[in-house]
Amino acid sequence: FSRKKPLFSLPIYYPLAYYIGDDKTIDPLEEGRQEQVVALIRTQFLKRFESSVSAFETSCDRLLKKLLAFLEVYSEKESQKKRLQRWKEQNAEILGYVAQYSLRLPDEGDIEEGEEDIVPQELLDAVIDLQKEDYNIEEIMAEIFLDLDQIVSFLEETKKFKPQHDDKLKKLIRLLKSKDLEGQKVIVFTEFADTAKYLYKNLAEAGFEGLDQVDSSTKGGPGEIIKRFAPYYNRSSSAELKEKGLEEIQILISTDVLSEGLNLQDACRMINYDIHWNPVRLMQRIGRVDRRLNPKVEKKFIEDHPEVEEFRGKIMFWNFLPPDELNEILSLYRKVTHKTLMISKTLGIEGKKLLTPEDDFDALREFNMAYEGEKSASEEMHLEYQSLLKDNPELAQVLEHYPNSIFSGRKKLSKGCSGVFFCYSLPALDKEIGEFTQEAGTTQWYLYDADKDAILEGLGDIIESIRSKPNTNRHCVMEQKLLVEIRDKVREHIKSTYLKQVQAPIGVNPTLKAWMELC
Secondary structure, three states, X not given: OOOOOOOOOOHHHOHHHHEOOOOOOOOHHHHHHHHHHHHHHHHHHHHHHHHOHHHHHHHHHHHHHHHHHHHHHHOOOHHHHHHHHHHHHHOHHHHHHHHHHHOOOOOOOOOOOOOOOOOOHHHHHOOOOOOOOOEXXXXXXXXXXXXXXXXXXXXXXXXXXXXXXXXXXXXXXXXXXXXXXXXXXXXXXXXXXXXXXXXXXXHHHOOOOOEEEEXXXXXXXXXXXXXXXXXXXXXXXXXXXXXXXXXXXXXXXXXXXXXXXXXXXXXXEEEEXXXXXXXXXXXXXXXXXXXXXXXXXXXXXXXXXXXHHHHOOOOEEEEOOOOHHHHHHHHOOHHHXXXXXXXXXXXXXXXXXXXXXXXXXXXXXXXXXXXOOOOOHHHHHHHHHHHHHHHOOOHHHHHHOOOOOEEEEEOXXXXXXXXXXXXXXXEEEXXXXXXXXXXXXXEEEEEEEOOOOEEEOOHHHHHHHHOOOOOOOOOOOOOHHHHHHHHHHHHHHHHHHHHHHOOOOOOOOOEXXXXXXXX
């Protein structure tokens, strides 16, 4: 992963490096973007390797398929087709392993006949369109073969790697059986769904009971799982779960889908199986269990489970840090990612220890202000949200009772825009089931600026137009016809930008979650 001699060239993500067209005026911003994408992909490989071999193997599997898709599309000459076919034959064993690995989905049963194609059609359709007169396709293909050879060498190693070789997994199992955690509710956070599934499978095989796992692709959403893990702080109880025939969860493995805005304080033990890039994410993870306790809920909880009384209000958490050698390599890329990796052993959060006992909050505050000069608008909003929840303990419960779609309005702020604000849930391809779902997607804000007849997406601009206080009066004066016209205009904008970019099929649409009239 040296910058001068990297293991991966990744030419499909940096085609401008192979540009030979007559027009040499390449957009430096686009070239810089492509170069950064390559650096980020290399870094992500290392980050997933830090998480688990399973997550790393999945990355190798996905990249191999994308590279093969490019060769399939651009191998037009007979010599090119022969070379590709020969490479496949030479690596038939590992390609067969990849095909089987990709089809090992939970609860899917046996593999059906005819599903063994290594490169799915959607990857062939998504291959970048390069004009042959402008790019050195032969050189790109040669580099791809070298990348494929490197991936195969990695996959040959991961194929041999078994859970009994995994020291990190074995350490987790010993920790869960320790006196600090045995019999306790524990949430295990990981950045990657592949790692979450890997941990769930192996902890179940190790005999742990009351175990479950949740990520963005979990069917039906996380609602029921949250209630089974933290019934008392989600208006239920152990007895009520038993009456409904539901098993209470003792150990919950989760990605950051549960890292904010939820009540999980039935648990007071948390494990970071890997460290997130963003220090704000770590604060959010800890904030799920380190929350204000409700005296009435606590009384009921302790009446039902007197054995936990001595642990209530005492938060403990553990962090799995990468070995120094891996951390040293990862840290080389902080300038490329513009996000210094939160692997440093000198950062913490107020009143608690984030990574090691020597951490302090001042270091974290200075660090947050130092990278990129200031926090991003998104991070500022997350911190503001956490502050609101802390200052208003009843707010979380109020939010839980809101309907699935909300409309309101307010007078335009002096620094804001006239128009309409929209919050949309955008679908994305769930690679595990091969379908577009809202759960696999993201949330996006839009603001229609009536004065400029423009649609804004910058969070910094939008937040200043919609920020309100508890005593802000509702103010709705726009005609419904105009509101609907603006909404339709924003939906068309989403279709021509986001949905087109992710190649969503016809019939896949965004879901409007909230909108606000500003005038």
